[in-house]
Amino acid sequence: MIQPNTILDTYGLLCPVPIIKTAEAVAQLSYGDILEVQADDDQILEDLPAWCASHGHTLVETIQDNGEFRLFVRKDT
Amino acid sequence: MKYYDHSSAPLIDPRVIDSMVFYLRESFGDPSGLHQLGIEAREAVEESRRMVANLIGSELGEIIFTASGSEADNLAIKGLSQAREKYGRHIIVSNIEHHAILYSTKTLERHGFEITLVPVGNDGIVDPDEVLRAMRPDTILVSVMLANDQIGTIQPIHEISDIAHKQGAIVHSDAVSAMGRLPINVKNLKVDALSISARYINGPPGVGALYLKAGTRIRPQIEGGTQEGGRRSGYENIPAIIGFGKAAELITNEFPRRKHRLKTLDALFWNGLKNRLPEVSLNGHPIQRLPGHFNLWIKGVDSESLVLMLDERGIAVSMGSSCMSHASKASHVLIAIGRNPAEARCSLMVSLSPNTKESEIEEVLDTLVNVVHKLRKIMGTNNPQI
Numbered sequence: 001m002i003q004p005n006t007i008l009d010t011y012g013l014l015c016p017v018p019i020i021k022t023a024e025a026v027a028q029l030s031y032g033d034i035l036e037v038q039a040d041d042d043q044i045l046e047d048l049p050a051w052c053a054s055h056g057h058t059l060v061e062t063i064q065d066n067g068e069f070r071l072f073v074r075k076d077t
Numbered sequence: 078m079k080y081y082d083h084s085s086a087p088l089i090d091p092r093v094i095d096s097m098v099f100y101l102r103e104s105f106g107d108p109s110g111l112h113q114l115g116i117e118a119r120e121a122v123e124e125s126r127r128m129v130a131n132l133i134g135s136e137l138g139e140i141i142f143t144a145s146g147s148e149a150d151n152l153a154i155k156g157l158s159q160a161r162e163k164y165g166r167h168i169i170v171s172n173i174e175h176h177a178i179l180y181s182t183k184t185l186e187r188h189g190f191e192i193t194l195v196p197v198g199n200d201g202i203v204d205p206d207e208v209l210r211a212m213r214p215d216t217i218l219v220s221v222m223l224a225n226d227q228i229g230t231i232q233p234i235h236e237i238s239d240i241a242h243k244q245g246a247i248v249h250s251d252a253v254s255a256m257g258r259l260p261i262n263v264k265n266l267k268v269d270a271l272s273i274s275a276r277y278i279n280g281p282p283g284v285g286a287l288y289l290k291a292g293t294r295i296r297p298q299i300e301g302g303t304q305e306g307g308r309r310s311g312y313e314n315i316p317a318i319i320g321f322g323k324a325a326e327l328i329t330n331e332f333p334r335r336k337h338r339l340k341t342l343d344a345l346f347w348n349g350l351k352n353r354l355p356e357v358s359l360n361g362h363p364i365q366r367l368p369g370h371f372n373l374w375i376k377g378v379d380s381e382s383l384v385l386m387l388d389e390r391g392i393a394v395s396m397g398s399s400c401m402s403h404a405s406k407a408s409h410v411l412i413a414i415g416r417n418p419a420e421a422r423c424s425l426m427v428s429l430s431p432n433t434k435e436s437e438i439e440e441v442l443d444t445l446v447n448v449v450h451k452l453r454k455i456m457g458t459n460n461p462q463i
Contacts, residue, residue: 010307012160012296017307 002061002072004036005029011068015043019051022073026057029075034060037071044069079392079437083369083428087257089320090279096323097281100316108313109303118315125322129286132278132325133252133271134262141287141305142318146253146274149287150177152298152309153249153270157218158185159296161247165215166190169241171203171232173225173410175251195221199415201230201361209240216246223266224255227410227426228361229370231259238267247293253277253285257328258339258367269293275317280324284317338431339368345435346427347371349442354449360411360424369429374416377453380425386448392441395426 008025010018018039025035037048045062048071052059056077063070080088100121106114108122126140143149158168168185170178172194182192193211197203203221212219219241224231238248247269252261256277263271270293274285287309289295295308302310328335346369350357356376359366375383380396387394407421416424429438 009292009294011294012156013307014297014300017303020303021306 002034002036004072005033007036007038010037010039010041010044012040014041015047018044019047022048022051023055026055026073026075031075031077033075035073035075037069037073039069039071040067042067042069044071048073079441081427081429081433081441082393082395083430087276087279087430089276089281090324090327092327093280093320093323097316097320100319104315108315122313122315122318125318125325128322128325128329129273132261132329133273133288134264135288136291138306139263139288139291141289141308142313142321143285143287143309144283144311144314146251146272146277146285147175147177149253149272149274149285150175150251151181152287152295153272154178154181154218154220155185156295156298157247157249157270157293158190160294161217162190164245165213165217167193167213167216169193169195169208169211169216169219169246171195171197171221173197173201173228173230173413174220174222175226175253178220178222178251179409197230197413200363200365201225201228201410201414202365203232203237205233205236205240208237212240212244212246214244216241216244218249219246220249220251222251222254223261223271224252224259224367225361225410226254227408228372228414229254229367230361231255231365231367234266234268242267255367257335258369260332260336263288263290270295275321275324278324278328281317281320283314284321286321335431336368339429342429342431342433342435342438343368346429346438346442349438350445353442353446360414360416369431369433371427372411373425373427374420375423375425375449377456378423378449379452379456380422382452382456383425383448386452387444390444390448392444396424 008021010021022037049059052073058074058076060072060074106118108119127137130137130140168182168190170182186192195203195207195211221232221237223234234250241248249270250268251272253272253274256273269290271288276282297308299310304310304313358374360372360374384394384396407418411421411424
């Protein structure tokens, strides 16, 4: 089980707000830290991998549970 | 015109108006924009947010600006319930809440939530034991207003919060009517959410806020933008937000003086009225109420006639609740504290401002007493039911 350094709860928020908040949160991390993004907007399943790819970070794991999502992002730059 | 309807529609402080003018005339930047004008607008909004947070003892990120106290209430009741419905679908509110709360719960009922209306005593106070009795394992939210907008009764919110939290529910309080008359600190109240509004602290209409404790989930009710962190979309009413911040700053600095002044005027008005007019009493708790706020039961007098006759003589007051004046319905609050519909129609709301002069109080008492005597003489023959 991945242990995140920080958890970002974006429950109830819709695209593009979860990505905006993810960017703000990742900016505060140190290299190699893990951010867990919690969301219930399924658009994040498409948006976050794309954001990670374009910003050089790694989407380490995605967990889906009954309409809620937990995505683990490692800061790689 | 002598104005005594400050609990319904307080006057805007001239210093608040001055703070807004620049943002009405010259500053037109979008706070979401990346250019300098946008950055300036963003900084001004955040400074106002800081003032509002400071007023109620919250953190900056815990303030969500809305268009009104009613909107904050809707966001709280619907948004918090929808966010927590996997834990349960039972909500508790008092039966004297503002209609923004009660009608929001009715909407949730239509979607399968269960609502318990906790009754109040004849003094308008919610007994925390009644809340405890109403709690269930599936209770997710308790909402009780800090002070009632009609009778001014102040509720034991921190005790209610303790009860709700012990059983896993979160707590919201509508503090709109308490603003400017009571000190408000969200940590002391132990609430998870709190509705406030600018106009009750002599700020502009069209802006309110919901305090939402960090880590509390909410389902946004207005979607489609990124404003307010996505929790309340829609282009910000920047001049009104600036005015709200200024009003919050002024109240924070001037509250001790206001509190003392309102208490002095309160005693002057109430003692003066009792000495001059027989058969008049206060609706609600005589002591645990907002200073300078009176909901009067005046025997033998129809309140609509009283309001109109006082208006003819240059005195503005209101009957029942400000929202329902045009509907001419008996106030649900007055019915809840045991008044029958006929008695509810004999009730009058008078609310003082810290800027009210002692000489004005003497004048309004003289006029009020004079008009009541006239009406009692007329209605004593025409309305035997009162």
